[in-house]
Structures are given as structure tokens and as C-alpha cells.
């Protein structure tokens with residue numbers, strides 16, 4: 024039985040790996056001391072430090088979860104719900120105390136795409152192309168890019184998860200796999216295994232605010248963080264098939280608590296038979312390819328207006344007019360207005 | 371191994387043929403339609419696009435390039451002196467500049483197209499080669515079609531019809547669907563609207579029809595430009611003549627999405643009209659029906 028026991032921000036773990044366990048916002052030592060990143064001469068050494076931080080933080084989360092679950096089971100039992108869960112009645116135990124047949128706990132994760140994008144950028148610029156040194160990178164991050172607009176521009180323009188690019192997608196797959204496999208080695212106080220999932224819902228902004236500047240171009244405290252297992256909002260600019268292929272690349276079977284994938288469409292897609300059948304075929308392909316879940320949003324007029332105001336967040340939004348499509352953010356403001364206004368205008 | 375200048379490879383295209391498709395957009399077109407919605411596709415050479423709505427007039431690009439001047443809260447580019455060096459693209463932190471056009475080999479382009487194979491399998495889709503005009507960089511287009519044919523992937527081209535006969539011959543041998551434009555039935559008028567007469571186009575169309583090609587006729591319709599009763603009557607005559615040899619004909623109503631791109635290229639659009647309302651398209655369809663021709667609206 025999965026309980027929402029805790030959550031780990033992978034992006035924060037990467038920050039800790041880059042700053043020897045020190046939080047970039049408070050200056051406190053919150054992670055392990057994994058060494059001065061400027062001394063890492065290979066990407067593997069950085070990944071090693073990152074893994075150690077993830078494992079350390081995950082153990083902290085698990086130990087807190089185990090304590091809080093014990094308190095919950097003692098002071099906040101839920102007999103009605105327990106009656107409805109197989110195993111509880113047989114064992115005469117509340118579901119929070121280990122009544123159910125399956126006693127696993129779940130730790131969720133945040134910031135997968137942001138972390139993968141950051142690692143990809145470091146791998147490329149620092150270790151392969153060597154056009155940015157680790158110490159330049161760290162000082163750019165510490166100043167929230169204020170003194171290094173060029174580095175910022177390079178980093179934010181670099182490849183991002185969600186575009187079916189194997190360089191980044193592979194890293195995303197690896198970090199998710201590492202996290203879930205590690206979780207599986209930890210146990211709940213009820214005796215079950217820990218397992219993972221990813222469904223960020225409204226919590227992502229909080230985690231976004233809790234990290235400093237990052238190598239994917241994330242600015243200090245920016246609430247914009249990856250939406251569940253998808254891309255950082257607005258960074259998947261190659262359309263829905265590419266976005267789906269990126270997330271199909273995860274080993275989704277490891278995530279027994281579920282992986283949420285949100286995808287947005289403009290309403291014109293559903294105004295023609297061809298659009299509808301294409302949508303169905305997208306979904307079919309995703310589930311045939313191992314996808315677990317897909318939440319579909321159809322953009323409202325208000326959201327289009329928001330897209331006009333915050334183009335950064337909506338770079339991926341495609342609109343259609345009579346057999347032709349373009350990115351909404353590329354259109355002139357007038358044209359954007361006319362699309363926002365088009366009501367009852369079948370496209 | 372052939373290469374071409376392309377300006378985009380767009381995935382999840384659902385309006386250019388069956389199923390979910392990927393469209394390779396080639397640069398370069400022999401026609402100059404006054405309503406062109408892909409103005410960046412006309413010239414074969416690379417071009418600099420500037421999106422003024424993203425420009426904050428920060429002056430960073432002005433510092434590195436003497437062709438760029440900010441005055442009165444406006445950035446001007448002396449395009450006649452621009453060497454397309456791309457430095458302004460690097461310098462700008464707001465992504466206001468983009469290079470349109472890159473050279474790519476058929477193999478590389480095909481590798482990109484193949485990325486969505488799993489979606490083609492589910493939906494019956496495949497590859498569409500568009501432009502610009504695919505016939506203008508014919509070696510590249512034919513190589514792409516061959517690669518797709520070898521894999522049994524559905525393949526289509528969007529063409530204005532103004533290519534060499536040998537190109538259409540070979541493309542047809544390769545089992546290609548032709549999305550074939552018919553812009554005006556009268557050659558004089560065709561010349562005024564697109565820069566060339568339509569004899570070659572009609573002859574290629576008839577050739578394909580005689581040789582069992584898979585043809586969809588597409589009618590770009592622009593209010594007050596090629597939608598008079600006379601225009602529709604003449605187009606109907608051509609379509610009727612080919613009846614039984616084409617799959618269907620569909621109307622592509624004018625839209626103004628090209629305007630911002632035209633401005634991005636530093637040009638002034640020749641036609642700038644509001645998008646066509648549904649009622650007008652229905653009227654056109656009725657008019658065609660009066661001449662006993664059934665046309666659809668594009669999907």
C-alpha cells in the first residue's frame with residue numbers, strides 16, 4: 024500500500040554535488056561532503072558525487088518518513104479506509120501499521136528533467152567541449168548568472184529533455200533508474216520496501232524556489248520546475264511525438280507508485296476528425312510503448328492569454344489555422360490576439 | 371549522397387497526408403505566390419529571421435555588428451550588408467534572431483524522420499516532403515523517397531507542380547502520394563499571382579493522372595484573388611477532366627500565419643487579409659458543387 028511518505032528533489036541533490044554538500048541558498052551544510060567539484064576531472068566523478076548526495080538525502084527522507092508513519096499509525100489510524108484494503112481485516116491491523124498485503128512505502132521525486140538537462144549541459148560544456156571550466160560554471164551559478172550572461176545564454180539554449188534527443192534522454196533515464204533502484208533497497212517501518220513515483224502536481228514551484236541557479240539555465244529561486252516526468256515547462260519544442268518518446272525512454276516499470284505525464288493541446292486539435300484520431304493514435308502508441316499514465320489538458324482562452332504574457336513557459340505550444348501550424352510564441356502579438364479571440368471559429 | 375537546404379523538419383504533422391507524419395520543409399521555390407504563407411521557403415539560400423516582439427533593444431547585438439542600429443526604440447538591420455555570420459544569434463539573450471535554413475544530407479534528414487516510426491505504424495502515417503518546392507532539390511527529395519520506400523514507410527510530397535517531368539516520373543515509380551497544388555486555372559492569371567504560367571503544371575498533373583499516380587489536388591483559395599465564380603468554374607473543369615484519376619480535391623483556405631514570418635524576414639507582405647471564415651469555405655464548396663465537382667475542406 025503506497026503512502027505518500029516523502030519526496031526527494033533530484034535537482035537539489037545535484038546542487039549539493041556541485042557545492043560539496045552546501046545549500047546554495049542558505050550556505051548550510053545539508054548534504055554529504057562529496058568533494059570540491061572543481062577537482063572533478065571526469066564526468067563520472069561528478070555523477071559519483073551526485074549519486075552519493077541522492078542516496079544520502081533519500082536515506083534522510085526515508086528515516087523521517089519512517090518516524091512520521093509510526094506517529095500516524097499510532098495517533099491517526101483510519102479504520103474505515105483500512106476495512107476497504109485487502110489484508111487489514113485479516114491481520115486486524117490498520118493500513119498505516121502494516122495491515123495491507125503489500126506494505127511498501129513511496130518516496131516521490133521532483134526535478135528529473137531539470138537535473139538531466141543540467142547534467143547534459145555540464146557533460147557537454149565542461150567535460151567534452153571544455154568551453155566552460157567547472158570553476159567558471161560554479162561562479163556563474165553562485166552569482167545567479169548576473170555576471171555571466173554569455174554562460175547563461177549558452178546553457179539555456181542547450182539541448183533539453185522532452186525533444187527525443189538521446190543525449191539528454193539517456194541521462195534522464197539513468198538518474199531515474201538510479202533513484203528507484205536505490206529506493207528499493209530501503210524498507211519501511213512496516214517491513215515493506217520503498218518504491219517510487221513522480222507526480223509533482225502543485226508542489227513543483229516550491230522545489231523550484233528551493234534551489235539556486237542551475238546549469239540548465241534555472242535562475243535562483245525560479246518556481247518553474249519540470250512537470251512530473253515531463254520536460255521543464257516550455258522546453259519541449261519538438262511537438263507531442265518527441266515529448267512522448269522522451270518519456271517512453273524511462274524504465275517506467277520501476278515506478279510502482281506511478282509516473283504522471285501531463286500534456287497540453289490547443290483546442291483546435293479536437294475540432295476535426297483527423298485531429299481526434301491523431302490524438303487517439305498518440306495515446307495508443309504511448310501505452311503500447313510502456314507508458315503508464317497520461318493526463319491531457321486542453322488549453323483554455325485564459326491559458327492562451329497567459330502564453331502571450333509568458334512566452335518562456337509556453338515555447339512548445341502549437342496552434343493551427345486551416346491546415347497549417349506554428350508555434351504560438353513565434354506569432355506577432357496581433358495574431359496571438361486573434362487566436363486568443365477565435366471563438367466559434369472552427370479551425 | 372545528396373544534400374539540400376531545408377528550413378524545418380516538423381514532427382506530428384496531421385494535415386499533409388494520412389496519419390501522423392513528419393514533414394521535411396525544403397527551402398527554395400520557383401513560384402512567388404503573392405499570398406505565400408511560408409515566405410521563408412521561397413529563397414533557397416539561408417536567411418536571418420528577426421522576431422521584433424522578442425527584442426528588448428538591449429543593444430548587445432549592436433555592439434558586435436555594424437549592420438544593426440537601435441533608434442527610436444526600434445532595431446533596424448541593414449540586411450543588404452548582412453553576411454549571415456550568425457553572431458547576433460549567439461549574442462542575443464532573448465532568442466530574437468534565428469537562422470532560417472541549414473544544409474543537411476538526405477540520410478541525416480531521414481534519420482530524423484524515422485524517429486517517429488512507432489507513431490506512423492499506429493496511425494498509418496509517414497513522411498511528407500514539402501517546401502518550398504521538393505522538385506527544386508530533386509536529388510535530395512528522390513533519395514528521401516527511396517529511403518522511405520525501402521522501409522515501406524508511407525511517403526508523400528507537396529508540390530506546386532512546376533518541376534521537371536523526370537522528377538515526377540521517378541517519384542511516381544517510388545509509389546508517392548502527390549499533394550498537388552492548383553492555384554488558378556487560367557494561365558495568365560496564374561502568372562500574375564505566382565510569377566509563372568500554369569502549362570507545365572497542368573501537363574505534369576495530367577501526366578501523373580494518366581500514370582495511375584496517387585493524387586490529391588489542393589486548392590489554395592484566397593478571397594477576392596482566386597475565388598471568383600469564373601475561377602471556380604475553370605478549376606472545376608480541370609478537376610472534372612481528371613475525375614476517377616485523383617483521390618479527391620481539397621480547399622486550403624487562406625490564412626495569415628505567414629505575416630509575422632514575412633515581417634521577420636524584413637519584407638512587407640503582398641497580401642494581408644483576415645483568416646477565412648467557415649461560411650466562406652462552405653460557399654466555395656457549394657459553388658464547386660454547382661459545377662458538379664465535389665471538394666472537401668482540408669483536414
Ligand code: SF4
Pocket residue numbers: 418434435436437438447451452453454455456457458459
Ligand atoms: S548575421 Fe552577422 S552580419 Fe547579419 S545581422 Fe547578424 S551579426 Fe550582423
Ligand code: SF4
Pocket residue numbers: 424425426427428429430431432445461462463464465466467
Ligand atoms: S541582442 Fe537581441 S534583444 Fe538585444 S537588441 Fe539585439 S536582437 Fe534585441
